[in-house]
Amino acid sequence: MNLFDDVIIDIQKLSFSRGERPIYSDVDIKIPRGKITAIMGPSGTGKTTLLRLIGGQLRPESGSILIDDQNVPELSRGDLFKIRERMGMLFQSGALFTDMSVFENVAFPLRVHTDLPEDMIRDIVLMKLQAVGLRGANTLMPSELSGGMARRVALARAISLDPDIVMYDEPFTGQDPIAMGVLVNLIRHLNQSLGHTSIIVSHDIQETLGIADYIYLIADASVIAHGTPEELKQVDSPQVRQFMHGLPDGPVPFHFPAGDYSDDLLQGGL
Amino acid sequence: MDRLALLGRAGLDKLAAFGRSSMILFQSLIAKPQPVMMFPLLIQQIYFVGVLSLVIIVVSGLFIGMVLGLQGYTILVDYGSEQAVGQMVALSLVRELAPVVTALLFAGRAGSALTAEIGLMKATEQLSSLEMIGVDPLRRIIAPRFWAGFICLPILAAIFAIVGIYGGAIVSIDWLGIYDGSFWANMQNSVDFGEDVVNGLIKAIVFGFVVTWIAVFQGYDCIPTSEGISQATTKTVVYSSLAVLSLDFILTAVMFGEL
Amino acid sequence: MRMRILEISVGAFILAGILALIGLALNVSGLSMSNAGDTYTVYARFENIGGLTPRSKVTMSGVTIGKVTNIDLDTDQLVARVTMEINGDVDFLSIDSSASILTAGLLGEKYIGISVGAEEEYLGSGDYIEDTQSALVLEDLVGKFLFNEVSE
Numbered sequence: 001m002n003l004f005d006d007v008i009i010d011i012q013k014l015s016f017s018r019g020e021r022p023i024y025s026d027v028d029i030k031i032p033r034g035k036i037t038a039i040m041g042p043s044g045t046g047k048t049t050l051l052r053l054i055g056g057q058l059r060p061e062s063g064s065i066l067i068d069d070q071n072v073p074e075l076s077r078g079d080l081f082k083i084r085e086r087m088g089m090l091f092q093s094g095a096l097f098t099d100m101s102v103f104e105n106v107a108f109p110l111r112v113h114t115d116l117p118e119d120m121i122r123d124i125v126l127m128k129l130q131a132v133g134l135r136g137a138n139t140l141m142p143s144e145l146s147g148g149m150a151r152r153v154a155l156a157r158a159i160s161l162d163p164d165i166v167m168y169d170e171p172f173t174g175q176d177p178i179a180m181g182v183l184v185n186l187i188r189h190l191n192q193s194l195g196h197t198s199i200i201v202s203h204d205i206q207e208t209l210g211i212a213d214y215i216y217l218i219a220d221a222s223v224i225a226h227g228t229p230e231e232l233k234q235v236d237s238p239q240v241r242q243f244m245h246g247l248p249d250g251p252v253p254f255h256f257p258a259g260d261y262s263d264d265l266l267q268g269g270l
Numbered sequence: 271m272d273r274l275a276l277l278g279r280a281g282l283d284k285l286a287a288f289g290r291s292s293m294i295l296f297q298s299l300i301a302k303p304q305p306v307m308m309f310p311l312l313i314q315q316i317y318f319v320g321v322l323s324l325v326i327i328v329v330s331g332l333f334i335g336m337v338l339g340l341q342g343y344t345i346l347v348d349y350g351s352e353q354a355v356g357q358m359v360a361l362s363l364v365r366e367l368a369p370v371v372t373a374l375l376f377a378g379r380a381g382s383a384l385t386a387e388i389g390l391m392k393a394t395e396q397l398s399s400l401e402m403i404g405v406d407p408l409r410r411i412i413a414p415r416f417w418a419g420f421i422c423l424p425i426l427a428a429i430f431a432i433v434g435i436y437g438g439a440i441v442s443i444d445w446l447g448i449y450d451g452s453f454w455a456n457m458q459n460s461v462d463f464g465e466d467v468v469n470g471l472i473k474a475i476v477f478g479f480v481v482t483w484i485a486v487f488q489g490y491d492c493i494p495t496s497e498g499i500s501q502a503t504t505k506t507v508v509y510s511s512l513a514v515l516s517l518d519f520i521l522t523a524v525m526f527g528e529l
Numbered sequence: 530m531r532m533r534i535l536e537i538s539v540g541a542f543i544l545a546g547i548l549a550l551i552g553l554a555l556n557v558s559g560l561s562m563s564n565a566g567d568t569y570t571v572y573a574r575f576e577n578i579g580g581l582t583p584r585s586k587v588t589m590s591g592v593t594i595g596k597v598t599n600i601d602l603d604t605d606q607l608v609a610r611v612t613m614e615i616n617g618d619v620d621f622l623s624i625d626s627s628a629s630i631l632t633a634g635l636l637g638e639k640y641i642g643i644s645v646g647a648e649e650e651y652l653g654s655g656d657y658i659e660d661t662q663s664a665l666v667l668e669d670l671v672g673k674f675l676f677n678e679v680s681e
Contacts, residue, residue, distance in 0.1 A: 055402050084404040095399035098391075109403045157403075310532070317535045321542045360557050425546030432549040435557055458559025462584060467553045 008033040008165065008197050009054060014063035016046075016053060022221045023049050026063070029216055029223065036191050036198040038208045041218035042243065047201040048092070050218075051167045054199070055087060056080045067165075085113055088158030088166045088196075092173060094150040096142040096157070102129070103138040106157045113161060128156040132186060148179030152186065159190060165197045166190075172204040180204075184211055205244060217243065291487040298408040298416060298486075311414040319380045319415070319482075320422030324429070326379055327372060331430035334367060335359060335437030342438075343446050352448060356457035359438035364461060364470045365526070368431035370518050373477035376423055377510035381485035384415055385506040388489025389499035397490075412486050419482025420475070427474035469525045476517060481510040567617035568595065569654040573628045573641075578609045579664025581630055581639040587613050589643045594619045597641065613641065615652075623648040629662035639664060 009031035016024045023046035031037045039047050052058045054065055056072045065072040070083060096105050106125045110116060116124070129135040132152040142150060151171065158166055168187065172180050188211045191198045202208045208215070209229045217225040217232065217240060225232060225240045232244060248254055258264070342355040388411065391397050397407045435457075442448045461467070485506045492502035575581075578600060587595040595615035603610040615622070625646030630639055643658070652658070 052398075057398060057401055081404045081406070084402055087402060089399070089402040091395040091399055093394050095395035097396055097399075098394070112403065112405050154399075313536055313539050316539045316542065321538050324542065324545075364553065364557065425543065425549070428546055428549035428553060432552045432557075454556070457557060459586065461558040463554050463558040465584070467550075467558050471550075 004030055004032055006033040007031065008068060009199075010066040011054075012064050012066070014053070014060050014065065016049065016058070016060045018046075018049075024060075025221045027218075027222055031197060031199060032214060033197050034191075034195055035213040036187070036200060036211055038200045038202060038212035038215045039218060040202060040205070040208060040215055040243070043203060045218050045220075047203075047218060048169050051089065051169055051199065051201055054165075054167065055084060055089060085109075085161060086164045088161070088163040090151065090154050090158050090166070090168045090171060092170045094142075094147070094154040096145075096150055096154055098142050100142075101138070102134065102140050102142065102145070102153050105142065105153060106138075106160050109157065109161050124160065125156075128160050129153075131159075131190065132156045133182075146179075148175050148182065151175070151179075151183065155183075155186065155190075159194065159196075162194065163196060165199065168198065168200045168202075170202055171200065172202055172207050180207060187211060205246065219243070287487075287491065290491060291483065294408060294412065294487055294490060295416075295483060297406075298413040308409075308414050308417075311410070312417055315414045315418035316422060319384070319418045320425060323376060323379045323422070323426060326375055327426045327430050328433050330371065330375060331368070331433035332437040334371065335363060335434030335439075336441045338362060338367075338434070339438035339441035339446070343442060343448070352446075353452045354456055355442050355446075355448060356439070356453035357460040359442070360435050360457045360461050361466065363431045363434045363438075364466050366470075366518070366522070368427045368434065369470050369473035369477055370514060372427040372430045372474065373423060373481055373514040374511055376419075376426060376478075377481045377485070377507055377514070380419065380422070381481050381506050381510055382503045384419070384482070384485040385489040385492070385503045386499055388412070388415070388486060389492040389494070389502050392490065392492065393494035393496070393499060412490060416482050416486055419485070420478045423478025423481065424471050424474040428471065431470065472525075473518065473521050476521065477514050480513050480517060484510045484513065568614040569617060569620075570598075571613050571615055571622075571652055571654075571656055571658060573611050573613065573658040573661050574603055574606060574608045575611060575628075575630060575661050576608055576663040577666060578611065579630055579632075579639055579666055581611065581641070581664065585638065585640050587615065587641045587643060589619070589622075589645070594643070611641070620651060621645070622652045624650045624652055624656065625660060626652065626658055627660035627662065628658045630664035632665065 007030045009029075011027065011029040011031075014024050014027045014029075015022070029039075029050075039050055041047055049058065053060055054067070054072065056075065059073050064074075067083060067086075070079075072080070072083065075083060096102075097108065100108065103125055106128055107121050110121050110124060114121075126135055126138065129138055132155055134149060134152055134156065137145065137149065137153070142153070145153065171183055171187065175183065184207050187198060187200070190196075200208060200212065209232075212229060214228055215226060215232055216223050219239060225235050225237065227235070232240065235241070235244075338359045339355060342358040343352055346352045346355055346358070388397075391407075391411065397411065400407045400410055439450075439453060443450045443453055488502040488506045488509070492498045581597060581600065583597050583599060585597045586593045587597060595613050597611055598614050599612040601610055601612075602608075622643065623646045625648045626643055627646065628641055628643050631642045632639055646660075
């Protein structure tokens with residue numbers, strides 16, 4: 001069975017830069033439907049930018065992002081909002097609306113996009129909260145939640161409309177080991193039971209390797225390696241090895257580019 | 271040469287910012303308003319922007335009116351025309367002080383809060399999150415706040431003026447012993463509804479528009495870090511104060527001057 | 530419940546704003562509802578208007594019955610022409626009424642005083658008051674006084 005028989009997102013020749021600095025140049029990425037795809041790479045390589053490009057919040061300089069043959073950068077404002085109804089995004093900080101309770105946060109996308117009666121919305125919200133294990137917290141305000149709980153509520157909100165694509169922006173960063181384990185299980189479990197496509201952006205190697213079906217490794221504005229977790233472990237390239245094993249020095253240097261060390265020191269003494 | 275280039279770049283930056291703010295204004299207000307969805311949000315924002323500013327407005331209005339009464343009396347009594355103190359208090363409040371001072375207080379109390387709130391929403395990715403849910407943050411977050419500021423400032427200015435006039439009346443009539451009949455009669459003879467009250471309200475409406483525009487834009491356009499938010503909040507207060515004072519001169523020249 | 534308190538306070542706030550506006554209109558600017566809008570226009574020519582300005586009041590026996598709306602120069606007769614708006618319910622000014630510019634106190638504001646004549650016909654909109662008396666100008670008065678002293 002080939003993973004890429006059924007592709008939901010097809011990114012072709014994508015280029016994007018921020019000021020002078022290129023973030024992506026001519027990148028091709030295919031995301032298989034119904035699987036968990038991870039985008040990995042060191043910090044500052046613009047992984048989050050990729051999610052924003054897919055969501056249409058940023059426009060690339062060139063290239064196309066096809067979601068089921070609809071090219072996101074060329075969509076009109078109205079079509080863009082329509083296609084976003086098919087996406088759920090879990091932001092790094094959770095991004096819960098601070099002026100609403102947990103229940104209202106999860107109900108928000110339903111209220112905006114559907115005309116469901118109130119008792120039905122209530123049922124759906126409680127089901128989604130049950131799925132992330134926080135049904136009991138539905139009356140709390142976001143400020144009363146811990147970081148891990150806030151992220152789970154945000155996850156419940158992201159899946160409240162049963163989207164086709166769920167994007168996770170650094171879901172594991174800054175979590176204690178228990179919360180991290182809970183999230184890893186949730187992502188895998190939800191992906192299997194709801195059948196949506198998951199895209200995870202992360203630099204937490206072990207957790208991501210554990211759940212991803214396919215991995216893209218990004219560095220220096222391009223994809224340096226891709227494959228299943230097993231394939232990636234076998235890759236010999238020093239850059240990939242450095243990242244996969246978390247070595248402190250290698251092709252990605254420990255030192256920020258600087259002049260000669262001894263010269264610098266001597267100059268200061270004069 | 272470098273300085274000149276720097277000046278040019280600063281000018282271009284300002285121009286670009288003005289362009290962005292106009293876009294925000296257009297998209298949040300003019301393009302497809304949704305009054306039904308917005309109404310509860312608007313009520314909420316009028317509460318935050320207007321009702322919560324009421325205390326500071328009433329207290330400052332009262333004191334400014336009392337000070338005007340006292341000062342007016344001590345000046346006018348030298349010319350034997352202390353009866354005109356009512357006219358002086360009312361005219362200066364209705365034409366100038368009510369709209370201007372209200373707008374300045376409003377920028378400090380509500381404008382800065384608006385900027386900080388929107389900036390924080392941006393920093394915590396709530397605005398992006400709205401966009402990804404498929405809701406335009408300009409319409410959901412910006413538009414109701416904008417309308418609320420626009421509605422509240424004239425109301426606050428009217429309350430400021432009336433409280434100030436009664437503050438002046440308390441001082442002049444009860445403390446300084448001016449005959450209350452002549453106090454009110456002089457005032458009513460000299461204050462014209464169309465010329466003075468309506469013009470004062472027009473000023474307040476213009477200031478409400480400008481101050482909320484600046485506040486909302488600074489919040490929406492700020493750098494999403496704690497430093498950026500604090501800078502944006504300062505900018506809101508500084509820019510709106512400058513805008514209010516300079517616009518006040520222009521409006522006064524158009525309304526009351528013989529231009 | 531929280532929303533309810535919110536709505537009530539916002540309602541009270543807007544009500545307070547409207548009340549303040551009504552206060553400004555009635556109490557401060559002395560706008561009265563009864564005859565607002567219902568006025569007619571009368572003109573008068575004066576040799577010298579002294580310090581009369583638009584918005585000065587027009588009185589009859591000390592009662593305010595209208596206001597001056599405009600002052601311009603009559604280019605035919607080369608005198609000042611004053612436009613007055615008289616309240617609609619004061620419709621009994623005879624055509625031989627006289628208008629004079631008076632001063633409230635020694636240094637007070639100028640206003641127009643109208644005294645009614647004996648004719649049966651009344652002034653209508655656009656009519657002129659023919660019998661007018663210009664403002665007393667202090668310098669003229671002093672001059673006249675000196676002239677009289679010398680001529681005696």
